Amino acid sequence: MVLGKRLQDLREQAGLNYEEAGRALDVTHATIRRMEKAEVGLKLPYVEKLLTTYGITSAEEIGGFLALAREANRPGWWHSFRDVLPDWFSAFVSLEGEAAVIRAYEPHYVPGLLQTPDYARAVLRAGMPHAAPEEIDRLVTLRIERQALLRRREAPPLLWVVMDETVLRRRIGGRAVMRDQIDALMDATEQVNVRLQVIPFAAGPHPAMYGPFHIFRFHLQEIPDIAYAESLVGGVYFDERDDVSTFLEALDRMCAQAAPAQSTKAILDGMRKEI
Amino acid sequence: MTDQGFPVEEIDTSRPHPARMYDYFLGGRDNYEVDREAAHGILEVAPEVPASARANRDFLGRAVRFLAESGIRQIIDIGTGIPTSPNTHELAHAVSPEVRVAYVDNDPIVATHAGARLTGTGNTGFFLGDMREPRTILDHPTIGKLIDFDEPVALMLVSVLHFVTDAEDPAGMIAAYRDALPPGSLLVLSHATGDFHQDHVGEVLEIYKRATASLTARSHAEVKALFDGFELLDPGLVQVPLWRPDGPPPEPSEVRRISVYGGVGRKL
Numbered sequence: 001m002v003l004g005k006r007l008q009d010l011r012e013q014a015g016l017n018y019e020e021a022g023r024a025l026d027v028t029h030a031t032i033r034r035m036e037k038a039e040v041g042l043k044l045p046y047v048e049k050l051l052t053t054y055g056i057t058s059a060e061e062i063g064g065f066l067a068l069a070r071e072a073n074r075p076g077w078w079h080s081f082r083d084v085l086p087d088w089f090s091a092f093v094s095l096e097g098e099a100a101v102i103r104a105y106e107p108h109y110v111p112g113l114l115q116t117p118d119y120a121r122a123v124l125r126a127g128m129p130h131a132a133p134e135e136i137d138r139l140v141t142l143r144i145e146r147q148a149l150l151r152r153r154e155a156p157p158l159l160w161v162v163m164d165e166t167v168l169r170r171r172i173g174g175r176a177v178m179r180d181q182i183d184a185l186m187d188a189t190e191q192v193n194v195r196l197q198v199i200p201f202a203a204g205p206h207p208a209m210y211g212p213f214h215i216f217r218f219h220l221q222e223i224p225d226i227a228y229a230e231s232l233v234g235g236v237y238f239d240e241r242d243d244v245s246t247f248l249e250a251l252d253r254m255c256a257q258a259a260p261a262q263s264t265k266a267i268l269d270g271m272r273k274e275i
Numbered sequence: 276m277t278d279q280g281f282p283v284e285e286i287d288t289s290r291p292h293p294a295r296m297y298d299y300f301l302g303g304r305d306n307y308e309v310d311r312e313a314a315h316g317i318l319e320v321a322p323e324v325p326a327s328a329r330a331n332r333d334f335l336g337r338a339v340r341f342l343a344e345s346g347i348r349q350i351i352d353i354g355t356g357i358p359t360s361p362n363t364h365e366l367a368h369a370v371s372p373e374v375r376v377a378y379v380d381n382d383p384i385v386a387t388h389a390g391a392r393l394t395g396t397g398n399t400g401f402f403l404g405d406m407r408e409p410r411t412i413l414d415h416p417t418i419g420k421l422i423d424f425d426e427p428v429a430l431m432l433v434s435v436l437h438f439v440t441d442a443e444d445p446a447g448m449i450a451a452y453r454d455a456l457p458p459g460s461l462l463v464l465s466h467a468t469g470d471f472h473q474d475h476v477g478e479v480l481e482i483y484k485r486a487t488a489s490l491t492a493r494s495h496a497e498v499k500a501l502f503d504g505f506e507l508l509d510p511g512l513v514q515v516p517l518w519r520p521d522g523p524p525p526e527p528s529e530v531r532r533i534s535v536y537g538g539v540g541r542k543l
Contacts, residue, residue: 261390
């Protein structure tokens with residue numbers, strides 16, 4: 001997805017439309033569009049031809065891009081979950097795995113990357129009242145496997161989340177599940193690559209009361225930040241700078257309004273005692 | 276009031292902010308439309324500003340390495356700005372993982388970024404404070420935890436003093452910090468100047484007047500005077516690319532329009 005976006009930027013910089021790019025490869029404009037939208041795998045000879053068509057001449061740059069494309073073409077580990085994973089969400093899992101920084105605002109529940117299995121099960125069950133128990137089990141497994149990225153050896157991402165106080169007040173899965181979940185969050189605050197902030201009710205209104213969103217930032221400087229917002233039936237991705245800036249500004253303001261991360265553990269401890 | 280200790284109304288994202296403009300000049304993403312507009316206004320009259328910003332950042336890198344190699348194990352970095360890798364503690368830790376760094380900035384948005392991104396290890400800390408109030412900074416609990424005033428300290432004022440007006444008495448401010456530091460402590464200072472841009476410095480200052488902090492460009496003599504009580508180390512106060520370059524000395528054409536002076540002084 002990220003490489004597709006990069007191909008699109010390069011094509012636009014070169015001043016070519018889909019048809020013109022397609023002609024260089026002897027393929028239809030739709031093929032180019034699908035490559036950019038990551039709806040098809042990236043065939044390496046195509047990619048190489050496109051890069052030269054777009055005026056990229058540095059062997060190093062082309063080689064680097066092809067290496068990334070080779071990597072991107074390897075089916076992600078989550079492909080084995082495609083029976084339960086909608087397409088719009090597999091893109092999310094892919095971005096999450098590639099990100100250097102994952103920022104999020106979560107007004108309703110603990111973010112997926114920090115959920116305990118029991119808590120995840122309760123959230124999923126509430127969200128999918130018609131799902132079979134086996135499907136819920138699969139989704140719980142997927143969610144827990146996603147969490148491995150926070151502990152991976154090589155360049156684990158920084159996860160920086162602002163949670164609304166509601167998250168801690170809404171009892172999901174019952175008292176014992178909630179207590180375990182808060183314990184898990186307290187442990188998470190000790191991880192070097194996790195920053196958790198709680199925005200208390202007392203902080204008043206803030207710019208994103210309409211709902212949750214994520215912002216992904218990548219190691220590669222050329223790849224733009226991507227914001228993601230979700231509804232019941234799908235997710236929307238934003239990569240235009242002005243759109244992303246609006247999310248960024250809203251989140252920055254919320255982070256400034258929220259209690260600083262150093263105090264999160266004490267806040268969680270206080271909330272846990274009230275459950 | 277928020278839990279961070281300032282009123283929510285003080286979070287002003289409607290006007291351009293120098294730290295976010297600087298982030299934009301360095302190719303960062305933590306800036307908003309209003310900052311980019313102001314930055315473009317500056318680029319139109321002073322296209323060399325991003326080069327100055329990068330040169331200033333490189334100066335910071337070489338200066339921190341010098342500090343750590345000189346045996347300094349504690350740093351107060353005032354005017355942190357939006358984190359740009361490598362940051363002060365990363366640079367210092369590459370020489371010695373024991374170096375402790377206290378970061379300070381006065382902007383709530385900068386504070387959120389610095390707090391989240393610079394404090395992953397036990398020997399770094401960040402707090403929100405105004406350099407114009409040396410006492411509240413020196414007495415802050417985070418300083419108490421990280422800095423031992425019986426051992427030499429490095430005080431970093433990199434690209435921040437030009438946001439202090441003459442009326443706010445920058446010399447008096449530095450003196451207050453200096454008096455708290457033991458002999459052998461180091462001052463790392465860089466500062467914007469108009470010495471090389473008499474043609475358009477006025478226009479640049481005009482744009483910063485509409486930002487949340489106005490800019491006072493100072494001459495070589497004025498910046499040098501800020502080192503009062505410190506002995507300037509070689510090569511003195513120079514345009515930042517000329518301060519102990521890593522490789523061969525930079526070409527005069529690269530240096531010509533770099534509008535930042537930098538130097539390191541040792542407290543006598």
